[in-house]
Amino acid sequence: MATKKTAVEDFSKYIRWFWKLFIGGILFIVLIFLLASFGLFGEMPDHTVLENPKTNLATEIISSDDKTLGKFYLNDNRTPVDYSELPQNLVDALIATEDARFRDHSGIDARGTLRAIFKLGSGGGASTISQQLAKNLFHGEGSKNIIERVLQKAKEWIIAIRLERQYTKDEIIAMYLNIVDFNNNADGIRSAARIYFGKEPKDLDVKESAMIVGMLKNPSLYNPRPHRNPVGTRNRRNVVLSQMEKYDFITEEVRDSIQKLELELNYSPESHREGTATYFRAYLTDFMKKWIDENPKPDGSKYNLYNDGLKVYTTIDSRMQKYAEDAVEKHMPRLQAEFFNQNTPERNKTAPFLDLKPDEITSILNRGMRQSERWRIMKANGKSESEIIASFNKPTAMTVFSWKGEIDTIMKPMDSMRYYKSFLHTGMMSMDPQTGHVKAWVGGINMKHFQYDHVKQGKRQVGSTFKPFVYATAIDQLHLSPCDTFPNTKVTIEAGKFGNPEAWSPENSDFKYGGFKTLKNALANSTNTITARLMDQVGPQPVVDMAKKLGVESDIPAVPAIALGTPDLSVYEMVAAYATFANKGVYNEPVLVTRIEDKNGTVLYQFTPKTKDVLSEEVAYVTTNLMQGVTEDGSGARLRTKGADQWNVVYKEIITGYPYEFTNPIAGKTGTTQNNSDGWFMGMVPNLVTGVWVGADDRAAHFRNTAYGQGASMALPIWGLYMKSCYDDKTLDVSKADFERPQNLSIRVNCGAPIEGPTSDTEGGIIDELDF
Structure with missing residues (x-):
């Protein structure tokens, strides 16, 4: 019995130990949870923190049609x-x-x-x-x-x-x-x-x-x-x-x-250099940083662009932005292919540059080398100039841009610079003239490889797209009509007149003279001699004043030569200026951001329109009517054509496949610089004004002849492709109507009928001059 009792006692002892351990374990776990809840093992979130957990929220960029264009973030998108x-x-x-x-x-x-x-x-x-x-x-x-x-x-x-x-x-x-x-x-x-x-x-x-x-x-x-x-x-x-x-x-x-x-x-x-509207988003970064500096939070601290979850509502229309980017991606590779074709080693030993001596090319490349990111980084890391220069001539593994996709290659950085100098670039902006809302912004061909923005940052010689400013000044001061005729003969503005240091006597691009031309025909065909006559009558300073009132902020010298477009201006300035003509003489400062909200939807910023009267409605309408002649019978008439353009056989390689066939009223102006380095087209319909520039970063890289280098070849096709897509999209409301005629129009615009006749006219005739 004693043995059995001992065995039972031993077993019960184990049972007691089991329950002690079990209960002790439970109590230990409970204790762990209690201590953890008290924060003994580290801070625990209280009710307030749980209600508003801290997470990094990217700033969202929202289009006018409520689509996300992109985001600003550092680590958390x-x-x-x-x-x-x-x-x-x-x-x-x-x-x-x-x-x-x-x-x-x-x-x-x-x-x-x-x-x-x-x-x-x-x-x-x-x-x-x-x-x-x-x-x-x-x-x-x-x-x-x-x-x-x-x-x-x-x-x-x-x-x-x-x-x-x-x-x-x-x-x-x-x-x-x-x-x-x-x-x-x-x-x-x-x-x-x-x-x-x-x-x-x-x-x-x-x-x-x-x-x-x-x-x-x-x-x-x-x-x-x-x-x-x-x-x-x-x-x-x-x-x-x-x-x-x-x-x-x-x-x-x-x-x-x-x-x-x-x-x-x-x-x-999704990255800052990929996706939709990359150049616009880069511009918006600077806009937001400036706004943040000037608008602190209620507690005095600054908003964080990358973590505070702001919402930036923009004027960009995601559909129109896509059509603009698509137009660039369709036209530019074809134009670039022809540029490469003209700059093979057999055709151009100094490719991509023309008419430069070896030492001039070396100077361009050396300047580019010192302005490069590689130079900046190596300099910051303490490398000597000789070491940096040597690195530019050492083969290096790199990824370079091509229109067929990125290429992994081994190349000397100096050779890659020359390779990149051979690319043509573009800047394009589209804006509603009545509101100033910018609808599309394409600052270049590829943000990842080319960060320079050609919409607002870049300024290039505008060529004949400046001429409407001269015509508008003449109409405003002299009450001229598109039907007024001027002799197509050489004109000289003597030295000393208007402070001009030497005599100025421009020539027509085709060197043809004689007879008379109406102002409408002269602008349509960019006749330099008649533009010079208008400049002689009004003087350069009033033209400069006109451009400034139209929103041009860049410096413009008050000399007669500006009549042919010598100033360097941005696409941004040109679109805003042209929009004034379409908006009946009222200038609207371009609007990019309509409002900014915090993550809770509280409005932090609401834009206020900035407008000013620049021209009378009559002068604006007459100037616009003059520019309609450009697309009816002038250098922009190919917008009306079906299939290939017939101006020359060579150009058909580019234009084939671009049957615009627009029949609605369009006002516009082409522009080309003297050596074919810059091509422009400014196009307007009543509720949309769009400007396009095309050219190489370095002006020494350009087409050999005007057939390729003119604005009608380089820039106009992008405008045409873009507008065709906009018109095909029935969800958009891009106008096909005529520009509204003022009720009390006193200037004759229909040269084949009395004043009370139709609001537009057709001059007829064959284009015999290219655009400079």
Whole structure:
């Protein structure tokens, strides 16, 4: 009996020890949770922090048609969305894969936790969506140290429970998807949907949602980016689809059919130098930094452009911006191909430069070398000039731009500079003249490789696009009519007149003289002698004053030669000036930002229109009527043609495939500089004014002849392609109407009828002069 009693006592002793250890363990765990909740193991978020968790939010740039053009961010390209903006299939995929009992628990899944404990994690993780959100919001990745990991897990559980008390289940789902990093600057579900599929989250279909959720396990391993891990990513997506079928979110048939499909990405990386309206966004960066400096927060601190989640509402129309970029991408490669063709070593030993001596070319390249990013970086790193110069003549692995895609090559940096000097560039801006709203902005051909903006930053000689300023001044001062005739003979403005240091006697581009021309025909064909006669009558200073009133801010010397377009002006200035003619003589300062809001929707900035009366409605209309002659019978008449242009056989290589066939009223002006280095076209319809410039960065790189180098060849096709797309888009309201005629028009514009006749006329005749 004693032996049996001893055995029982020993067994009961073990039982007591078990319960002591069990209860002690429970109390220890409770103590850990209590101490963690008190913040003993690190600061815990209080009610206020939980209500407003700190996350870095990118500033969003929004178009006038409510599309995201891009974002400003440093590390986090994150723009939150509400639960209502998430598709149900995405929510279903998330719950089925990450937390099947999400709708039933209060932050901690007891069954999942016990399963993880007893199976040592082999049966799957125990973290709920709420716990994962807690981890992402407040303490990031877990420590490898077991003790620290246990303490972090305790904090994670407590925060998860608090989150469940603070937010609804739907809000937790949205917060979680907004915080997740999907790699490749895809921070949060909105960026992920746009970058991997080129769409908004609400538009994701089942297979896309399954792929997105599949990435959550390991965004690097299961990344769908091309050439990464397509097989693994597809397999992981199919696991998610199986989970969705398991929990009855989709049928077995749907699962099987989708699992057979490829990933079907539309990979659209978002960076500051890629995507839509890159040059406009670069300009907007400076605009916003200046605004931030001048507009502090109520507490005196500054807004952070990259983290505060501002919303910048712009005037850019995403559709028109796309059409503008498409027009550039269609025309420029063809123009560039011809430029390369004319500058092969056999045809031009100094390519891409013309008419330069070797020492002049060396000077251009050396200047470019000292202005390069490579020079700046090496200089900042303490390298000597001799070391830097030597590096420019050492073959280096690099990626260079081409219109057929980037090329990985080995090239001397000096040779790459010469290669880049051979590229033609463009600047293009489109604006509503009635509001001043800028609708499209293309500052160059590729922001990644060419950062210089040719819309506002660049200024180039404007050629004959300056002539309407001379004509407008003459109409304003002398009450001239488009029907007035002038002799097409040489004219000389003597030295000393208007302060001119020497005599000035310009020639026509075709060197043809004789007879008379109406002002309308003279402007249509850019007859230099008649423009010079007008300058002789009004003087250069009134023309300068006119240009300044029209919004030109650049310096313009008050000399007669400006009549033919010698000043260097920007596309931005020219479009705003021309828009005044289309807007009945009222100048509107170009508007780019309509308002700025903080992340809560509070309006921080609202633009105020800046307008001024410059011309009478009559003078503006008559000047516009003169420019209509350019597209009816002048250097812009090819806008009316079908198929290839017939001016010369060589040019057909470029123009074929551009059948504009516009029949509506269009006012415009081409412009070309003396050595064919700059080509311009300014085109107007009643509610849209667009300017285009094309040329090489260095003026010594240009076409040999005017057939290619004129504005009608280099710049006009971009305008035509752009406008054709705008007219084809029925969601836009680009006018095809005539310019509105003033009620009390006293100046005759219809040269074949009395004043009360039609509001426009056609001069007829054949173009026999090219544009300078």
